[in-house]
Structures are given as structure tokens and as C-alpha cells.
Amino acid sequence: MKAALQDDLAGQFSEDALIRRIQDGERDLFYQLIQPYERRVYSAAYAILRNESEAEDAAQEAALKAFKHIKQFRAEAKFSTWLLQITINEARMRRRKQQAHVMESIADQQNEDGDYIPRDFADWREIPSETLERSEIRDALMKALAMLGEKYREVFVLRDMQHLSIDETAKILDISTASVKTRLLRARLMLRDLLSPGFGGGWSSRLSFAKGNKPWE
């Protein structure tokens, strides 16, 4: 535990030193700085844009913007948080420009304050994570995620896929921690319902696995 903490601190210090060197003009170190966050940047952009090439363009642009504004970065902030804020803003801007929202979910229209009532009560047994070796399972999970409204998807991806804390998620999205918790609860429950058998109504019927069987069985 202590060793892990020391490693974290060492990592933090070396990142701070790297940032200072880039700010002082060693531009070619920038790639080294953002490389550990490449995956996070892409998946944050993908959460909003739901399209691989759009997400990649947004991730590239976000990295360039971070570089251009690196002198404005202040050490009291966390670099990863700052980088993800830039990414989310870039992806949101691109999303606004997209004309057709072909699969906008009804979840966006729901009132966040009201309780979300689970709809499916089938017996869930543990799904082995080995099932993720199968690409159709990963596709099915991504499809279900894409069905969520943007504000739920953003929170879910940062919190449950990128494993950020509630506070970090709130900071990046510029919302309260209470909103993060509310949206996370709803996102998780909606995904659970979407991936449950026997829920055949409305928009979930677009999912290939919503016809009765769980794809991992």
C-alpha cells in the first residue's frame, strides 16, 4: 500500500516535471506526456460521438488544443482531468454540429429528478468476464451504451469505464457530485434493463439480444 502510494507520488512528480519542461519550450516531450491518457481521451470522445472516426478526430484535436494551451495549465489541477475536460468540450462541440441524431434515445427526455424504476426482475446470475473475449458480446454492450442519453453516457463512461472518482467526474463534466450520482444510478439501471431478457417494448427492440435470450448464454 505504502509502495503503491510512493509510486503514485513519483509518477505525479515526474509528470509535473515533464509539464514544466514542455511549458519551458521542450515541445517534443508532449507526446510522452499524453501517451498514458490516449485511451481515456478516445473513449471519452467516443462516449459522446458514438462513432469511431469522429471520436478519433475529436481526440486528436483535443490533444492539439491541450498542447497549444499547455502554458495555461496550472499545477494545482490534475493534468488528466484538464485533458479530459478539453476532450469532452471538443466532442460536445462536434456533436452539436452533427445534424441528424438518428438514434437519440428517449432517455434524454426523461426528467432526471424522478426515480427510475427497474423494469426487469429476472434472476441475474454472474456473467463471466471471459464472455468479453467474444466480439459480439462487446458489440452488444456498446450498442446498449449507445442507447443511453448523452448525459448518462458521459457519466457512466468516466466513472465505470475509466474508473474516475465521483469528484473527478463532476469536475470534468462541470456538474455537481449529486448529479453524477443520480445520473450514474440511472445509467446503470437502464443498462441493466437493456441487457435483460424479456423487455421487448419500445426502443430496446432494436437490440438484437432483446428478443429473449441473453447473448452470453
Added chain:
Amino acid sequence: MEFEIVICQGEQAMGVNCEIVWRESSNYIDGAVSDELRLSIDEHVQTCAKCASVLDGLKNIVQLYGDERMSEVPLGYGQRLHRKLEEDMVVPARRGFLKWGLAFAASVAVVGAFEGTKQYRENAALEKYKKIQLELEVLMLPNDKIFHVQGCSIIRNRSTIALTAREAIKAGDIPCQYCLRKYLQS
């Protein structure tokens, strides 16, 4: 759409109803509820199959989506990002440097001074990348400013021009951050 709140048998005995369990389910699996509430929920789900189904489902969701296999990036994404950064940030910087260098040379209007500037730039570049062996064969994409070594994934299956590291560095070209990284760390 209206939903009827389901009241189960566990509610009366344990002091926590299904609605509370659902509302707190997310906090519960994050370990962010008080010990008292956790105990109440644990006891409740022993007699309430519906709430047990909700909690089991949520645990599955968090576990599956949290797996790193769910956050894969497209093939070649890292290389493309690296290349984009090099093209858009390093090369313009060098152009800017050249522009100012040329403006300076023009202002003094002395060929010798220009040659001196060029010599200075070459020497500065050679000093900066002194860890790279100067006779090393390097490869460059046509009209590019970045040089690589054989086997670098960025130039794989692409036509390249071969030259020595000395020639590339003196021409102001920049080493690839991927394949020549070990020479760039100070």
C-alpha cells in the same frame, strides 16, 4: 409511463423498502452507504428476489463495462495520434523558426552571416540529438520532416527515402518519438 412500486415481504420487517434499495443500489455497490443502510439492504435482499435481481444486475454491469477490453481503441490509433501531433505542432514550430531565421539573415544582408546562422543551427541540432549515432541509416517519408529507423510501425508498408542520421539532423529533420525515443530522453 407510470410504474407501480412493488412492495415485497421484506419491506415490513427490515425497515427499508424496495424503492430505497433501488435508489441506493448504485451507492451500495460502490460501497458508499452507511454501515447501517448496508446491513438493512443486505437483510432486505435475502427475502426480496426482485431487489436481489437489481443488485446482481448492477454488479454485472459495473464488472463487464469496467473491463479494459471494453475500452479498446481502434487499431493504429496511437500511431495516428502521434503522427498528427508531429505534423501539426512540431513542423509548424520549425517553420516558424526558419521564418525568423530567414528574416534575421535578410536584415543583416550578409551571406556570411546567413551561413553562420545555418552552421549554428546544424551544430545545435547535432548537439541536441547527440545520442543518435550519426552514421545510422534512417528512413523518411517523402515530403516529411520526421526520420525513423527500419521497423518503425509508422512507416511500415510505405515508401521511404534512406539517408544517414547526420544528413537528416543537419537538414533540420526531427527524430520519431516512437522508434527513436530511447535516444531522446535526457
